[in-house]
Amino acid sequence: MEKINNFFVxxxxxxxxxxxxxxxxxxxxxxxxxxxxxxxxxxxNPIGQxxxxxxxxxxxxxxxxxxxxxxxxxxxxLFEKNHGILDRIASGETVLSDRYxxxxxxxxxxxxxxxxxxxxxxxPLPQRVFFIELSPELCASRRKTRSxxxxxxxxxxxxxxxxxxxxxFECFPDLDIQIIDGSASIDEIxxxxxxxxxxxxxx
Numbered sequence: 001m002e003k004i005n006n007f008f009v010x011x012x013x014x015x016x017x018x019x020x021x022x023x024x025x026x027x028x029x030x031x032x033x034x035x036x037x038x039x040x041x042x043x044x045n046p047i048g049q050x051x052x053x054x055x056x057x058x059x060x061x062x063x064x065x066x067x068x069x070x071x072x073x074x075x076x077x078l079f080e081k082n083h084g085i086l087d088r089i090a091s092g093e094t095v096l097s098d099r100y101x102x103x104x105x106x107x108x109x110x111x112x113x114x115x116x117x118x119x120x121x122x123x124p125l126p127q128r129v130f131f132i133e134l135s136p137e138l139c140a141s142r143r144k145t146r147s148x149x150x151x152x153x154x155x156x157x158x159x160x161x162x163x164x165x166x167x168x169f170e171c172f173p174d175l176d177i178q179i180i181d182g183s184a185s186i187d188e189i190x191x192x193x194x195x196x197x198x199x200x201x202x203x
Contacts, residue, residue: 002124003174006034006089008196009100011165012132013158014150015139016182017189021132022098024190025197032199037088039077040098047073055151063111070104071120078123086124094198100126105168106161107152118171125175130193134182136162 010018019040026038042048042055051069053059061069077097078085085095101121108117136158143153152161169177180192191202 001122001172001174003127004086004089004124005127006094006198007085007124007126008094008096008193009102009126009129010096010098010132010193011100011102011106011129012182013134013136013139013162013165014153015142016132016134017142017186018098018132020186021130021189021193022096024186025096025193028190028194028202029197029199034198035093036197037085037093037095038098039085039095041077041100041103042070042073043077045073045076045080047076056148057151063108067104067108067112067117067120070108074101074104074121074123096197097126100129102129102165102168105171106164109164109167110152110157110160114167114171125172128176128178128196129169130178130180130196131165131169132180132182132189138183 010021012018022038022040026036029036042051047069050059051066051073054061054066076084081087085097088095101123104121105114105117136155139158140155152158169175178192178196180189182189194202
């Protein structure tokens with residue numbers, strides 16, 4: 001698969017801190033050059049909004065439908081004219097995404113074959129993936145602050161998803177992946193990710 005320079009992805013179980021890191025790095029990069037575009041999946045476009053309703057258990061669809069919705073959302077995320085990841089990078093921006101195709105492989109292969117999920121996710125690879133490694137039990141304790149349980153929150157399911165992440169990474173031999181200890185401090189995790197981005201070091 002093609003690899004996209006200046007495109008970085010943060011992955012991890014629900015509750016591992018991927019969204020926290022996206023927000024922290026987004027704020028820290030404000031005013032710096034090149035411009036950092038912090039983004040996430042599911043996106044805020046109409047397909048992504050529907051996916052979020054499904055994850056929040058407000059809408060029910062078959063799992064194979066959800067798998068295809070994620071792929072469609074990702075395609076728009078990448079290729080949308082002027083606003084997609086590829087056009088932003090072509091204009092000189094750096095893109096950091098909270099989740100990407102590796103989440104689809106890890107989560108959707110709970111219900112579908114690995115080959116079927118991979119066929120729907122034949123997208124370009126990022127320059128580097130940061131995987132925040134944290135036990136399903138610790139992630140579950142962090143998720144208690146959520147207002148309601150989401151579709152994949154059950155701890156045993158998260159254990160399987162964690163295993164599936166490593167299966168997913170094995171499917172991409174050219175992938176540059178950095179495993180980060182999720183029990184480290186929030187500041188330390190931010191510093192680890194920041195060091196790979198095209199910005200001056202954190203003091």
